[in-house]
């Protein structure tokens with residue numbers, strides 16, 4: 001048999017840390033396998049949105065993709081836990097969990113849905129940005145329309161903080177902010193910067209409510225197509241790619257914050273405690289879900 | 304470069320079209336045939352099915368059925384002819400008066416919403432029958448409607464410019480929006496000139512000059528209808544609703560007014576809903592098919608391969624820009640706008656920026672190019688809508704479309720080679 | 735009334751209802767956000783899924799009425815027997831596509847999304863329900879094309 005090609009699609013631009021790390025993965029794969037295993041990357045949503053790409057993995061016409069854990073949760077429900085606000089004490093805690101046993105179990109959990117998680121890329125933490133009103137306490141969010149991702153957890157979080165969660169597609173958000181359909185949104189610094197939402201929103205409140213990582217996923221159909229040696233190569237290449245992406249991400253985050261500040265955005269660093277206290281109601285809704293409740297407990301135990 | 308998929312694609316597509324297969328099915332069938340070159344049957348068939356479904360999974364697309372519906376309601380509900388009557392008293396006595404109204408209205412509507420398909424369906428269903436009643440050929444009316452609808456994609460607000468900003472890695476949306484005004488209006492003016500000349504040549508009857516009291520009377524009649532424009536624009540600008548939601552408000556308003564005029568009843572409403580959903584379905588199947596086709600092309604790396612070959616020809620800026628314009632015009636023949644922007648921006652933008660071109664300027668050029676593509680057969684969503692609402696056929700509208708295409712291309716070349724037309728406004732506002 | 739006519743009118747009624755609900759749904763979205771101040775969380779998603787249904791199910795309705803846009807310059811020029819043969823070929827091709835891609839491919843898509851339990855983000859609705867319209871519409875198109883071919887003087 002000749003060389004095998006792995007087709008990998010994602011929704012980000014070619015300058016994004018995720019894409020660069022994937023290129024690195026391809027080079028590593030090429031080196032390890034001596035050209036027997038090659039990676040073909042399709043950036044910019046060429047083959048579909050994140051949800052659609054996961055479906056293509058299940059269908060079998062695509063091999064790998066990168067999605068937000070928030071998208072993954074609609075396929076593999078245990079991932080929901082990562083969307084919980086203030087779940088992690090800090091970023092170090094988050095990495096400890098994601099790179100440890102719990103993270104591995106979450107990645108493996110996808111297999112029963114034909115989606116094998118391979119690793120977690122860093123997607124920073126999400127914070128609120130608002131157009132006209134400064135937000136330093138949860139009370140400031142009262143009555144504000146905040147755009148959220150279409151995720152039950154995200155909506156519950158904004159409601160519990162007193163805001164009105166408004167699902168609007170990412171593509172329509174710029175004009176919606178500009179025209180005042182919503183008063184603000186929430187995302188990580190590089191996305192805030194690259195989407196140019198900082199042209200409209202002049203306040204960025206770094207409450208860092210959610211640490212929602214990106215997940216690198218392979219279809220189980222691809223995994224079965226590879227022999228043990230090839231699986232080994234792929235795992236190694238992924239590992240290297242993850243380390244590299246996290247370095248790039250850290251740099252991109254600093255650069256993004258500097259750039260938006262230079263563009264006139266006021267960066268606020270609020271006391272996170274009142275925010276964390278208010279969202280406890282979000283956790284209450286998971287008491288009845290034993291899987292999630294158990295995961296929350298395990299995660300909180302990790303030092 | 305892999306030739307087999309391209310060969311299968313082109314041959315099957317041309318073959319299917321020429322034996323009279325409906326365009327949407329031709330696209331879908333040649334997409335699956337091409338896919339079968341490299342993907343086994345089961346995953347390939349499932350993927351095409353998935354693309355058909357997810358191709359329509361967009362909130363922004365909703366403006367299409369709603370404006371089709373609002374257009375039908377305005378037609379049946381007595382609003383359209385009141386608007387036309389008023390417009391006639393204003394410019395009806397000029398050669399091609401109704402066509403001029405169509406262009407201006409499309410630009411206005413584009414300045415409100417930003418969906419060319421919605422504009423084509425609304426203007427086409429409102430003004431089309433009026434033009435025909437006045438002796439215009441149905442095809443000429445459709446051609447003017449189709450081309451003028453695309454000006455709304457360049458005149459802000461424009462969702463496609465937002466897509467470009469994302470694909471280009473963050474070119475300022477505000478700057479892109481400002482940059483779109485002059486090119487959009489320029490293109491509209493060019494189309495109006497052609498419409499006037501064509502109407503004069505064909506000897507379409509001019510309206511009579513109206514006296515002041517007629518103007519006032521028709522204006523008062525038209526006020527409730529004109530108010531729709533105020534509600535829609537005001538609602539969007541005032542931040543009450545998004546462009547898509549505005550289209551639903553337009554439906555509500557037209558229903559209420561239609562009932563008030565006693566021209567619509569609960570008896571006639573279902574038929575209007577059915578007609579609108581049939582028109583919607585025609586358009587939607589075409590979009591769904593185009594999305595399958597675009598997916599397959601990206602999967603086979605066809606866009607990348609094509610541009611590699613063509614860009615190997617020269618490194619002169621003027622020549623490269625000419626080649627890129629030609630490629631994009633060609634791409635637009637087969638591809639829908641959003642996927643084309645997403646696929647070709649990352650390929651071309653690094654090349655042109657290396658040549659010293661402003662990314663804002665390039666974004667406008669790209670969108671203008673693809674605007675022309677939206678009106679060209681065989682794959683052109685605005686063309687399909689325009690032909691669909693006018694109840695004519697693609698081959699019949701081609702003849703009146705040609706002169707309109709030529710001036711669109713002329714405008715495109717002016718905008719390509721005179722960057723100030725694009726960059727003056729954003730620079731004026733320091734963006 | 736024969737079966738085809740009954741089917742047409744059922745399909746028409748379904749389309750009318752979906753279209754109407756689509757409008758009301760988006761109006762509700764504006765109302766909840768602008769008047770009530772608590773934006774509805776599901777209307778965006780519901781509207782998109784209804785549109786998929788109108789588009790794909792409508793495609794079957796339109797197929798039954800032979801309303802899809804075609805470029806029939808060549809068949810018209812040839813006329814007579816050749817035109818008839820081309821017409822039959824087109825019907826067969828569309829039927830084959832509907833069967834092999836929409837019914838079988840779409841059926842597999844529904845099966846996959848059903849057994850793997852994918853849920854929509856806002857409504858928590860199984861995606862299989864949304865995609866079910868694809869094989870359904872495929873079956874209807876196969877029926878319409880078959881009935882066209884079997885009709886005398888088709």
Ligand code: NA
Pocket residue numbers: 413414415416417418454455456457458459460461
């Ligand atoms: Na516009």
Ligand code: NA
Pocket residue numbers: 635636637638675676677678679680681682683
């Ligand atoms: Na075209």
